[in-house]
Amino acid sequence: xxxxxxxxxxxxxxxxxxxxxxxxxxxxxxxxxxxxxxxxxxxxxxxxxxxxxxxxxxxxxxxxxxxxxxxxxxxxxxxxxxxxxxxxxxxxxxxxxxxxxxxxxxxxxxxxxxxxxxxxxxxxxxxxxxxxxxxxxxxxxxx
Numbered sequence: 001x002x003x004x005x006x007x008x009x010x011x012x013x014x015x016x017x018x019x020x021x022x023x024x025x026x027x028x029x030x031x032x033x034x035x036x037x038x039x040x041x042x043x044x045x046x047x048x049x050x051x052x053x054x055x056x057x058x059x060x061x062x063x064x065x066x067x068x069x070x071x072x073x074x075x076x077x078x079x080x081x082x083x084x085x086x087x088x089x090x091x092x093x094x095x096x097x098x099x100x101x102x103x104x105x106x107x108x109x110x111x112x113x114x115x116x117x118x119x120x121x122x123x124x125x126x127x128x129x130x131x132x133x134x135x136x137x138x139x140x141x142x143x
Contacts, residue, residue: 019099023106070130077123
């Protein structure tokens with residue numbers, strides 16, 4: 001967000017700047033997670049999984065590779081959903097209602113909620129493919 005937005009207020013305040021800065025910081029952190037997900041999902045081995053399944057009816061993925069991919073996806077989902085304050089509203093915005101509205105406007109501008117949901121869906125889809133591989137090898141219901 002250009003900095004002229006912050007100076008467009010009649011009486012710029014450090015609290016107004018803080019409101020927009022938090023939204024910008026969360027958007028930047030989310031962009032980092034999106035790039036990590038992109039790197040995992042666009043990796044040639046990951047890209048080959050659905051094609052291999054469609055072509056041969058099996059997934060050419062060792063247990064070790066499946067567990068590594070599962071681990072990467074788990075860490076990424078944990079960071080997005082549970083950690084790093086991407087979804088949290090800082091306490092100051094609960095105390096100052098006028099700042100909360102500006103902070104929420106910044107989050108809406110950066111589409112944080114929609115981007116988090118999209119990222120969670122992509123991670124869940126990739127995890128489903130790895131789980132499918134495990135079901136093909138071990139059809140046990142106690143998975």
